Amino acid sequence: MxxxxxxxxxxxxxxxxxxxxxxxxxxxxxxxxxxxxxxxxxxxxxxxxxxxxxxxxxxxxxxxxxxxxxxxxxxxxxxxxxxxxxxxxxxxxxxxxxxxxxxxxxxxxxxxxxPRRLDIPGTSLASVHHLRRLAHADRLRGRLSALGQENGHLVIAGAGWIGLEVAAAARAYGAEVTVIEPEPTPLHSVLGPEMGMLFADLHQEHGVRFHFGARVCEITGADGMVQAVRTDDGEEHPAHDVLAAIGAxxxxxxxxxxxxxxxxxxxxxxxxxxxxxxxxxxxxxxxxxxxxxxxxxxxxxxxxxxxxxxxxxxxxxxxxLGGDVVYDRVPYFFSDQYDVGLEYSGYAPPGSYDQVVCRGDVAKHEFIAFWLRENRVLAGLNVNVWDVTGAVQDLIRSRVAVEPDKLADPDVPLSDLGGHGNGKG
The missing domain is CATH 3.50.50.60 (FAD/NAD(P)-binding domain)
Structure with missing residues (x-):
């Protein structure tokens, strides 16, 4: 009661x-x-x-x-x-x-x-989308299916996680996709240029076109429908739908x-x-x-x-309720794009690390990447390698210095490198 x-x-x-x-x-x-x-x-x-x-x-x-x-x-x-x-x-x-x-x-x-809005002409056109709510996904799902059937074009403003995941979904439906991103690589502010290029290559292998170093400055259309997207470097891209994926x-x-x-x-x-x-x-x-x-x-x-x-x-x-709470979990997220599944733990924006070390086969998309500063692990990304998140987070929490050569060696268990935490994220 x-x-x-x-x-x-x-x-x-x-x-x-x-x-x-x-x-x-x-x-x-x-x-x-x-x-x-x-x-x-x-x-x-x-x-x-x-x-x-x-x-x-x-x-x-x-x-x-x-x-x-x-x-x-x-x-x-x-x-x-x-x-x-x-x-x-x-x-x-x-x-x-x-x-x-x-x-x-x-x-x-x-x-x-x-979702952040594009503050440019043309955003009131009918086929301009955001993706944050279930109703947004309902509408976008229907449009991606239609674009796939009609060989239509989707232009995505932003190459962050949402933009890339929607690009992968759109290609699965058969839509043509162009991603416009002001940074030099996808996910630049999260993964830096080293791993960002990996995702550029992945999506290009699946037919996605990228336009880096530019911003969407205008969406043009007729009769309320999108026809093209213009960028601030003078380029124009054909479009039937536009997704604004520029953050939240x-x-x-x-x-x-x-x-x-x-x-x-x-x-x-x-x-x-x-x-x-x-x-x-x-x-x-x-x-x-x-x-x-x-x-x-x-x-x-x-x-x-x-x-x-x-x-x-x-x-x-x-x-x-008065409990003794200290909220200090290691930041964690996951993503699925095509046949690539990944988990990222930690926090290492560009400028915070001095090297990236990989173990495994990067070309085959089966590896773990580590962001280090003074040989201490700040973040880790496991791509199509599973059941390692706990060990990666232990390394991050421990703040111990590790030898990069051992970190890169798949024959050296991660648990032997100095992590002593509980693996909770």
């Missing part, structure tokens, strides 16, 4: 929010748990939107975190299709878009992120209006400590919107990937 004297409200109906609600009940919280989401769909996981669901290999029902009936069974009060328009900290209340006011004892902000921005407007401290770091977000507490001791943040201070990996770090939502939601729930 629910004890109505304590109310915890979760703002955000994604993976972080739903897993936080689950954790509150698993930890024995008997008060009211209210979960508010601005989509009408029940909470779902986002990776399938650019992977299995987009390609057609996964059914729509497979993306949901829980069966719809689970929420009632766990006494989770759902407010779907609702936005929170005001967070009144002195009154400890929330106001929803329909005028409903909710009292809270503690709040978790799991408002996520939203944390949804901080509610927190900002409430006077909560925001991160001054490059990724922005709501500033939280290692227990995921904001500048208000009764308000927490998790998932894409949270920027964690003083992590072992960076002074402030906001991680947008699935594993962070999966793990930080429950961690925030335990912190809300």
């Amino acid at each position: 629910v004890d109505a004297h304590r109310t915890f409200v979760i703002v955000g109906g994604g993976l972080a929010g739903s897993k936080a609600a689950e954790a509150l009940r698993a930890e024995g919280f008997t008060g009211r748990v209210i979960l508010i989401g601005d989509e009408r769909d029940h909470p779902y996981e986002r990776p399938p939107l650019s992977k299995g669901y987009l390609t057609g290999s996964d059914e729509r029902e497979s993306v949901f975190v829980h069966e719809p009936a689970w929420y009632a069974g766990a006494d989770i009060e759902l407010h779907l299709g609702q936005t929170v328009v005001r967070l009144d900290r002195p009154a400890k209340s929330l106001q929803l878009g329909d005028g409903t006011r909710l009292h809270y004892d503690k709040v978790l902000l799991a408002t996520g992120a939203e 921005a944390p949804r901080t407007s509610l927190a900002e209006a409430a006077g909560l401290e925001l991160s001054a770091g490059q990724g922005g977000g709501v500033a939280v400590d290692s227990a995921l507490r904001t500048s208000d001791p009764d308000i927490y943040a998790a998932g894409d919107v949270a920027s964690v201070r003083d992590t072992p990996w960076a002074a402030e770090l906001r991680v947008e990937h699935w594993a962070n939502a999966l793990n930080s939601g429950p961690a925030a729930a335990r912190s809300m």
